[in-house]
Amino acid sequence: MKVIIRRPRREVEMPGSRRVRDLLQELKINPESVLVVRGDELLTPDELVKDEETVEVVPAISGGSAHEV
Amino acid sequence: MKCKTCPGKAVIDMRRHNAAFCKDCFITHIERQVERTIESDKMLSKDDRVLVAVSGGKDSLTLWEVLRRLGYDTTGFHIVLGIDHYSPQARGTAEAYAAKHGLPLIATDVKEEYDFSIPELAQYTRRVPCSACGLSKRYLMNRTALEGGFSVLATGHNLDDAAATLLGNLLHWQTPQLGRMGPALEATHPKLAKTVKPLIRLTERETLAYAMLRGIDYHDDECPNAVGATSLFYKDLLNQLEHASPGAKQSFYFGFLKKGRPAFLAAQTGGVELKECEACGQTTTTETCAYCRMMDLARRTAAARSR
Ligand code: SF4
Ligand SMILES: [Zn+2]
Ligand SMILES: [Zn+2]
Numbered sequence: 001m002k003v004i005i006r007r008p009r010r011e012v013e014m015p016g017s018r019r020v021r022d023l024l025q026e027l028k029i030n031p032e033s034v035l036v037v038r039g040d041e042l043l044t045p046d047e048l049v050k051d052e053e054t055v056e057v058v059p060a061i062s063g064g065s066a067h068e069v
Numbered sequence: 070m071k072c073k074t075c076p077g078k079a080v081i082d083m084r085r086h087n088a089a090f091c092k093d094c095f096i097t098h099i100e101r102q103v104e105r106t107i108e109s110d111k112m113l114s115k116d117d118r119v120l121v122a123v124s125g126g127k128d129s130l131t132l133w134e135v136l137r138r139l140g141y142d143t144t145g146f147h148i149v150l151g152i153d154h155y156s157p158q159a160r161g162t163a164e165a166y167a168a169k170h171g172l173p174l175i176a177t178d179v180k181e182e183y184d185f186s187i188p189e190l191a192q193y194t195r196r197v198p199c200s201a202c203g204l205s206k207r208y209l210m211n212r213t214a215l216e217g218g219f220s221v222l223a224t225g226h227n228l229d230d231a232a233a234t235l236l237g238n239l240l241h242w243q244t245p246q247l248g249r250m251g252p253a254l255e256a257t258h259p260k261l262a263k264t265v266k267p268l269i270r271l272t273e274r275e276t277l278a279y280a281m282l283r284g285i286d287y288h289d290d291e292c293p294n295a296v297g298a299t300s301l302f303y304k305d306l307l308n309q310l311e312h313a314s315p316g317a318k319q320s321f322y323f324g325f326l327k328k329g330r331p332a333f334l335a336a337q338t339g340g341v342e343l344k345e346c347e348a349c350g351q352t353t354t355t356e357t358c359a360y361c362r363m364m365d366l367a368r369r370t371a372a373a374r375s376r
Contacts, residue, residue, distance in 0.1 A: 007291060032308040035081075035278055042080040042278060044070040044089060058281075060274040061229065061304050062126065063295055 002054040003027065021045035024057070033061045081278050084315035092282050099279045103135045103267050110253040112265035113221060119143045120219040120262075122210055123174070125162035125288035127280040128225035132268055134285055136223065137170060143223075146213055148206055149178035151186025152198075155292050162288035175217070177209055185367050193367040198294040201363065208360040212351060214262035226252075226266040229273040232318045233303040235325055248333035251326060258343045260352045272318065273304075 003012045003023060014023060020036050020043045036043045038055045049055050070079040070089040077091035090098055107113050113136075121136060123129045123145040136143050147163040150156045160176060167174035180186040187205065191198040214222040231252070238246045252269040256262055268276060280287050295301065310317040345351070346358035353359065 030305075030308050030312050032272075032274065032311045033305065035274060035281070037281070040281075042092075042281065044079050044082050046070050058277065060272075060277040061301060061308070062273070062289075062291060063230070063298065063300060063304075 001049050001051055004054065004056040005029075006057070007059050015051070017048055017050045019045065020047045020049060020055075023049065023055075027057075029057060034059055080282070081275075083275070085272075085311070085319060087315075095278065096282060099271065099275060100135055100138060102270055104139055106252070106270050107139075107265075107267050110265070112253050112267055113141055113223070115140060115142070117142065117220045118218065120146050120175075120210070120214045120217065120222045122206075122222065122224045123147050123163045123166070124225075125159040125166075126225075127285070127287040127289065128227055128230075128268060128273070128276050130162075130166055130225075130285050130287045131271075131276045131280050131283075132223060132225040133166065133172070134280075134283060136267070137172065143172060144217070144219070145172060145174040146210065147174060147176045148209055149176060149180070150202060150205075151178070151180045152188060152292060152294065155290055158290055159288045162286065165286060175213060177213065179205060179209075183364065185364075185371070189371075190363070190367050193370040194363050196363070199298060202294070204360055204363060208351065208358075210264075211260075211262050212349075215260060219262065221263045221265055223265050223267060225268055225276075227268045227271050227273050227276050228318055228322060229304050229307065230300075231266070231269055232307050232322045233300045235322055236303045236307065237299065244333055245337060248330060248337050250330060258352050260345060260350065261343075270319075 001014050001017065003014060005012065005027070012027065014026070021031070024031050024034070024036070031045060035058045036055055037058060038049065038053060043049070043055065070082060072079045072091035072094050073088040074094045075091060077094070079089035080092050081095055082089040113119060119136065119141050121129070121133050121143050123133055125147065133143060133145060145163060145167050147160060149160050164174060164176070185193065187198055187202045190201040190205065194201060210222055235250060238250070252266040254264050307318050307321070341354045343352045343354065346353045346361055348357050348361040351358050351360070
């Protein structure tokens with residue numbers, strides 16, 4: 001499967017299928033700070049991603065010190 | 070995973086609530102939560118004219134979307150910071166949202182109206198960009214709210230922002246700030262606008278999911294100055310804690326408001342008196358406000374350099 005990660009943008013190839021929970025763990029990404037999407041579908045941690053699929057890890061955390069406004 | 074409230078398939082899990090929701094139930098959950106926050110903290114009424122600070126990012130547009138749907142009278146306020154490719158895109162996003170929903174938007178270009186972009190201001194005053202940016206934003210938001218006759222200013226700060234600010238204030242023992250933290254600050258002076266943070270009970274991950282599921286076209290490019298910001302480091306630390314112990318951010322921040330803040334506030338009796346700035350009339354504790362002093366320094370440095 002292909003995993004697209006942003007900031008900095010990079011692509012990771014992972015052989016085989018795995019659950020969202022496991023792929024985040026392998027990539028050492030904290031699930032609290034991201035959402036994982038397949039196309040425009042949001043995926044829960046138990047969702048299985050198949051070998052031929054592409055998912056994107058979208059960072060939820062943004063901002064400098066006075067950034068939100 | 071199954072939705073907590075209907076037989077549908079969940080699209081997001083929220084460990085701190087021990088729940089997962091399908092798209093529709095999640096959207097309902099978020100909008101209700103914001104509505105309850107507004108009511109319990111007496112943030113807004115339907116008679117208020119609300120100025121909404123809109124950067125164009127997921128949090129500010131989520132805020133505008135929810136307030137719009139709840140039927141509040143809103144006007145957007147966007148500050149054009151003059152930061153590389155980031156600012157034109159941010160402005161475009163804010164304007165597109167306003168146009169799509171037929172909502173008024175005030176856009177203030179700091180370079181056009183106050184002579185300096187944020188990078189120039191930072192350079193001329195030897196401040197870090199986020200400091201010049203933050204001071205400018207707070208000043209312009211308050212001034213625009215007052216001069217435009219708005220009764221309240223709403224910003225898109227979420228739980229992650231608030232918890233990171235709290236952690237920073239505690240690590241540096243910023244006692245006056247600790248006493249003043251909170252999601253709804255009443256106007257304590259005629260020249261200060263009431264400010265509210267209706268998204269304070271939502272995590273940043275939840276506002277992102279809401280923006281995505283509502284199909285909001287938000288701006289997701291990161292400001293170049295955010296790279297390496299301390300606040301991002303704090304957010305990361307807090308999320309590590311949250312991962313190990315779901316609900317940690319919530320109990321850290323709301324526990325502080327309930328049990329810590331009153332003590333810091335009480336310790337401040339006989340505190341500083343607010344005056345009006347000699348130059349611009351906005352509130353300050355000194356003769357001239359911090360914004361006017363920053364602008365004055367920038368003008369003098371710019372003049373000296375052009376000689
Ligand atoms: S990262 Fe800093 S400079 Fe950039 S918009 Fe946010 S506060 Fe302003
Ligand atoms: Zn449901
Ligand atoms: Zn002033």
